Amino acid sequence: xxxxxxxxxxxxxxxxxxxxxxxxxxxxxxxxxxxxxxxxxxxxxxxxxxxxxxxxxxxxxxxxxxxxxxxxxxxxxxxxxxxxxxxxxxxxxxxxxxxxxxxxxxxxxxxxxxxxxxxxxxxxxxxxxxxxxxxxxxxxxxxxxxxxxxxxxxxxxxxxxxxxxxxxxxxxxxxxxxxxxxxxxxxxxxxxxxxxxxxxxxxxxxxxxxxxxxxxxxxxxxxxxxxxxxxxxxxxxxxxxxxxxxxxxxxxxxxxxxxxxxxxxxxxxxxxxxxxxxxxxxxxxxxxxxxxxxxxxxxxxxxxxxxxxxxxxxxxxxxxxxxxxxxxxxxxxxxxxxxxxxxxxxxxxxxxxxxxxxxxxxxxxxxxxxxxxxxxxxxxxxxxxxxxxxxxxxxxxxxxxxxxxxxxxxxxxxxxxxxxxxxxxxxxxxxxxxxxxxxxxxxxxxxxxxxxxxxxxxxxxxxxxxxxxxxxxxxxxxxxxxxxxxxxxxxxxxxxxxxxxxxxxxxxxxxxxxxxxxxxxxxxxxxxxxxxxxxxxxxxxxxxxxxxxxxxxxxxxxxxxxxxxxxxxxxxxxxxxxxxxxxxxxxxxxxxxxxxxxxxxxxxxxxxxxxxxxxxxxxxxxxxxxxxxxxxxxxxxxxxxxxxxxxxxxxxxxxxxxxxxxxxxxxxxxxxxxxxxxxxxxxxxxxxxxxxxxxxxxxxxxxxxxxxxxxxxxxxxxxxxxxxxxxxxxxxxxxxxxxxxxxx
Numbered sequence: 001x002x003x004x005x006x007x008x009x010x011x012x013x014x015x016x017x018x019x020x021x022x023x024x025x026x027x028x029x030x031x032x033x034x035x036x037x038x039x040x041x042x043x044x045x046x047x048x049x050x051x052x053x054x055x056x057x058x059x060x061x062x063x064x065x066x067x068x069x070x071x072x073x074x075x076x077x078x079x080x081x082x083x084x085x086x087x088x089x090x091x092x093x094x095x096x097x098x099x100x101x102x103x104x105x106x107x108x109x110x111x112x113x114x115x116x117x118x119x120x121x122x123x124x125x126x127x128x129x130x131x132x133x134x135x136x137x138x139x140x141x142x143x144x145x146x147x148x149x150x151x152x153x154x155x156x157x158x159x160x161x162x163x164x165x166x167x168x169x170x171x172x173x174x175x176x177x178x179x180x181x182x183x184x185x186x187x188x189x190x191x192x193x194x195x196x197x198x199x200x201x202x203x204x205x206x207x208x209x210x211x212x213x214x215x216x217x218x219x220x221x222x223x224x225x226x227x228x229x230x231x232x233x234x235x236x237x238x239x240x241x242x243x244x245x246x247x248x249x250x251x252x253x254x255x256x257x258x259x260x261x262x263x264x265x266x267x268x269x270x271x272x273x274x275x276x277x278x279x280x281x282x283x284x285x286x287x288x289x290x291x292x293x294x295x296x297x298x299x300x301x302x303x304x305x306x307x308x309x310x311x312x313x314x315x316x317x318x319x320x321x322x323x324x325x326x327x328x329x330x331x332x333x334x335x336x337x338x339x340x341x342x343x344x345x346x347x348x349x350x351x352x353x354x355x356x357x358x359x360x361x362x363x364x365x366x367x368x369x370x371x372x373x374x375x376x377x378x379x380x381x382x383x384x385x386x387x388x389x390x391x392x393x394x395x396x397x398x399x400x401x402x403x404x405x406x407x408x409x410x411x412x413x414x415x416x417x418x419x420x421x422x423x424x425x426x427x428x429x430x431x432x433x434x435x436x437x438x439x440x441x442x443x444x445x446x447x448x449x450x451x452x453x454x455x456x457x458x459x460x461x462x463x464x465x466x467x468x469x470x471x472x473x474x475x476x477x478x479x480x481x482x483x484x485x486x487x488x489x490x491x492x493x494x495x496x497x498x499x500x501x502x503x504x505x506x507x508x509x510x511x512x513x514x515x516x517x518x519x520x521x522x523x524x525x526x527x528x529x530x531x532x533x534x535x536x537x538x539x540x541x542x543x544x545x546x547x548x549x550x551x552x553x554x555x556x557x558x559x560x561x562x563x564x565x566x567x568x569x570x571x572x573x574x575x576x577x578x579x580x581x582x583x584x585x586x587x588x589x590x591x592x593x594x595x596x597x598x599x600x601x602x603x604x605x606x607x608x609x610x611x612x613x614x615x616x617x618x619x620x621x622x623x624x625x626x627x628x629x630x631x632x633x634x635x636x637x638x639x640x641x642x643x644x645x646x647x648x649x650x651x652x653x654x655x656x657x658x659x660x661x662x663x664x665x666x667x668x669x670x671x672x673x674x675x676x677x678x679x680x681x682x683x684x685x686x687x688x689x690x691x692x693x694x695x696x697x698x699x700x701x702x703x704x705x706x707x708x709x710x711x712x713x714x715x716x717x718x719x720x721x722x723x724x725x726x727x728x729x730x731x732x733x734x735x736x737x738x739x740x741x742x743x744x
Contacts, residue, residue: 001025004033004055017041028058065093065140065147073151078187079128081157081238083551087123089138089149097140097147104135104150130157130184130241156553159234159241160184162193167246172224172254178216179232179244188236195219200227200249209459221457222252277401278321324349324398324405335386343381345396353400355379360392395441412440412489412496420500425537426477428506428588435471436487436498444489446470451483479506479536508584508591509534511543511565515582515596522574522603528566529582529594538586543567550577550598572601605636608691611682616700617666621674624700626657627666628682637686644669649677649699661685672702 002009012025028034033055040047068090079085091099099121101114109132115122125132133155139148162179169176181190193212196205197219208219222228227249233240257279295315296308327346335341347353355374357364366372369384379398383390397406415437426432438444446465448455455472457463462473474481482504488497512530519526531540543562546555547569558569558580572578581595609631618625626644641661645654646669657669657680672678677699684691 001034001036004035009037030058030060033057061094062144063092063094064145065091065097065142067091067138067140067147067149069149069151076152076154078154078156078553080550080553081129081155082127085123085125085128085132085153085155087136087138087151087153088120089122089151090120091138091140091147092119093140093142093144093147095142097142100139100141102137102139104137106134128155130155130160130186133184133187154187156187156238158239159186159190159236161242161244162232162234163244165230165232165244165246167230167250169218170250170252170254172252173222174218174220175222175228175230175250175252176216176218177230177232177246180215182234182241185234186236186238186241188238190234190236192235193217194233194235194240196231196233196243197222198229198231199223200229205229205231206456207458208456212459221463225251225253227251321400321402322348322350323403324353324400326396326398326405335383337387338385341381341383341386341390343394344378345380346378347398347405348377349398349400349402349405351400352376353398353405356397356399357381358395358397361395364394393441410439410441411494412438412444412491414438414487414489414496414498416498416500423501423503425503425505428478428504428536429476432474432477432481432502432504433471434485434487434500434502435469438465438468438470438489440489440491443467444491447486447488447490448472449486449488452486455485477504479504479509479534482534482537503537505537505588507589508532508536508538508540508586510592510594511582511584513594515580515594517580517596517599519568520599520602520604522601523572524568524570525572525599525601526566526568527580527582527596530565532584532591535584536586536588536591538588540584540586542585544583544585544590545569546581548579548581549573550579555581574601574603576601603637603688605686605688607688608635608637608639608684608686609633610692610694611642611684612694614680614682614694614697616678616680616697619700619702619705621702621704622672623668623670624672624678624680624702625666625668626680626682626697628694629665631684631691634684635686635688635691637688639684639686641685642667643683643685643690644680645683645693646678646680647696648673649679654681674702677701 001012013023025036034057035055036052037049038052039049070088073087073089077085077087091097096118099116101108101112101121101123109125109128111125111127113124113126115124121138123136123138133153136151136153137148138150139146141147160182162182165177165179167175167177177195179193193209193215194207195209195212195217197208198205209217219230229246229249231243231245233243235241259277259279261277294311296310298308299306325348327348333341333343345355347355355372357372357379364370364372364381370390371382373380373382379396381394381396393410395406397404399405417435420434420436424432424434438446446463448463448470455461455463460475460477462475464471464473470487472485472487482502485500485502486497487500488495509532511532514529516528517525518528527545529543542560543565544560545558545562545567547558548555559567562582567582569580577598577600579596579598581593583593584591611628611631614626614628616624617627628642630639641663642658642665643661644657644667646657647654658667669678669680678701679696679699681693681696683693
């Protein structure tokens with residue numbers, strides 16, 4: 001060949017020529033022009049050339065990028081949360097295309113690791129979460145074009161937070177909240193929502209509804225005038241997701257109703273006084289006064305009205321009315337028969353209240369012996385010549401435009417039906433109702449507790465209380481509603497309580513945890529757990545045990561009739577990470593699960609250390625005896641044997657001596673070549689495998705031992721000894737000078 005502008009030809013094939021009828025010429029310059037010619041050759045010589053017509057200009061072969069997706073990537077790629085996402089894709093193109101990974105409608109995770117070679121690329125994200133779901137786009141670009149492919153990834157996880165949480169329709173004791181579904185559903189359908197509330201003064205949220213299926217919920221029984229935070233969590237089969245919480249506390253209140261009766265008093269020619277009753281309620285917020293008003297006055301005669309004269313400063317309207325308050329220091333009075341009894345009841349209230357005295361619930365009749373005297377600040381009951389029939393409960397009732405107050409004390413009393421003296425048993429899904437007749441003066445405050453804790457009224461729970469009756473109502477009861485319910489009444493006369501035990505027949509709760517893993521090896525382990533704290537009111541029949549590799553989604557049944565609280569798991573794969581879960585079963589069905597922490601199947605022991613002090617103790621032309629010492633460590637597992645290898649002095653490869661493991665600390669190596677020098681090394685073996693090799697033994701020659709020659713038979717006529725031997729003694733152990741007698 002030669003360049004088109006050159007004069008001399010140069011051989012581009014080997015000097016021996018080639019036998020094929022095609023040849024690839026390398027080392028050419030791009031865009032330069034070349035001429036080629038071909039000659040045939042035989043044993044006689046080289047023939048005439050045939051020149052290739054025209055010039056050839058080498059240029060780079062151009063190929064548009066191509067991306068080859070695996071069939072698995074053409075569907076949605078499902079990966080479980082906390083596992084590793086790997087997207088391996090091959091590509092081609094000339095020149096080599098530039099490869100770029102991106103994520104549609106988002107940015108790649110900071111944890112993403114990208115590897116690119118000339119023929120493939122791999123995207124790897126460890127410990128994926130719900131935010132790693134989405135469409136991943138791979139783009140390959142070169143001067144010939146651009147090619148893109150996408151892979152849909154779905155991370156199976158709990159959902160993200162619901163969106164657009166709003167508080168609507170705020171009343172004095174309730175609110176309505178609404179929200180929209182989360183942007184990320186965690187790869188599975190949203191089954192329901194959890195609605196929670198928190199008073200501003202508290203740190204913990206309490207559940208309002210744990211199974212809301214709509215995107216709005218009305219929260220009742222809130223404390224008037226209190227500030228609350230609200231939050232909502234979406235739930236799928238992998239659990240509750242992130243919460244959406246109101247940014248600011250919401251005050252539970254509403255505009256008050258109109259005032260009551262309006263009265264016009266003290267009307268004169270130049271003034272009038274207005275008074276009115278307070279509304280039935282304040283809407284959850286204190287009714288504010290303090291509004292400022294300006295007044296002006298005009299004079300009027302038969303000719304008309306004068307110019308008005310304005311008051312220089314505004315007048316602030318204030319409400320000075322107050323509910324009656326009794327300041328009685330004691331509510332028990334004693335008197336001897338025949339003596340006079342006077343009971344003074346001091347009080348205050350604006351406007352001044354009216355006073356009515358009652359005895360045993362009836363209006364007290366005044367007589368010449370019993371009379372009442374009332375002033376603006378006190379009322380006095382006077383009984384002259386007290387008799388036995390004057391004993392009893394007296395009540396002073398004070399009333400004004402703001403409200404009513406009475407002073408009559410009786411300790412609270414609870415009357416329960418006989419059926420509540422024993423445990424109340426209901427089936428799951430049925431209505432659970434506890435009611436009681438109550439009494440006390442003043443009206444007692446009612447408290448309902450479950451297992452010593454206050455009961456929050458949520459979707460299924462309703463508590464009602466009147467002056468003489470209270471009830472606890474739980475709709476669609478579940479296993480967790482079992483327990484001890486305590487009804488407590490409290491007033492100024494004292495406190496009383498009654499306990500009712502309830503049992504809901506349902507599927508059992510989760511087994512008592514934690515789910516412990518013991519006896520772990522590369523192939524097996526043992527699980528142990530405790531019986532469920534909540535058996536659903538029936539005996540636990542058996543347990544179901546399942547396992548799952550963390551790199552997979554599906555669970556595999558291990559055993560569905562485990563009678564004990566332990567289970568041996570076999571057929572594990574060494575190095576794989578597993579999850580285990582257990583559920584109890586009673587006659588009502590399968591209970592909730594108890595899940596273990598991730599466990600990697602690994603042996604609890606390691607390979608032993610290498611044997612030591614390997615040496616040759618005896619040798620012949622065909623064999624040698626090798627001795628060694630035990631390893632310093634067996635790796636936590638008993639040594640099951642030793643493997644011995646040999647190598648010639650100038651050899652490279654080590655050759656195994658024994659086919660089966662040796663159990664002693666020595667072995668005889670046979671089949672050696674006479675005169676060759678050998679070195680040996682030893683491996684120790686246990687259940688974990690072979691150790692590292694020992695240090696090689698010193699070189700030893702495969703030769704028969706020689707001995708000293710025998711003495712001449714006749715010293716007068718000496719002949720060469722019949723035998724010429726050299727005795728070589730190899731001593732083991734502590735080498736001390738020894739006297740050796742050798743007989744010939």
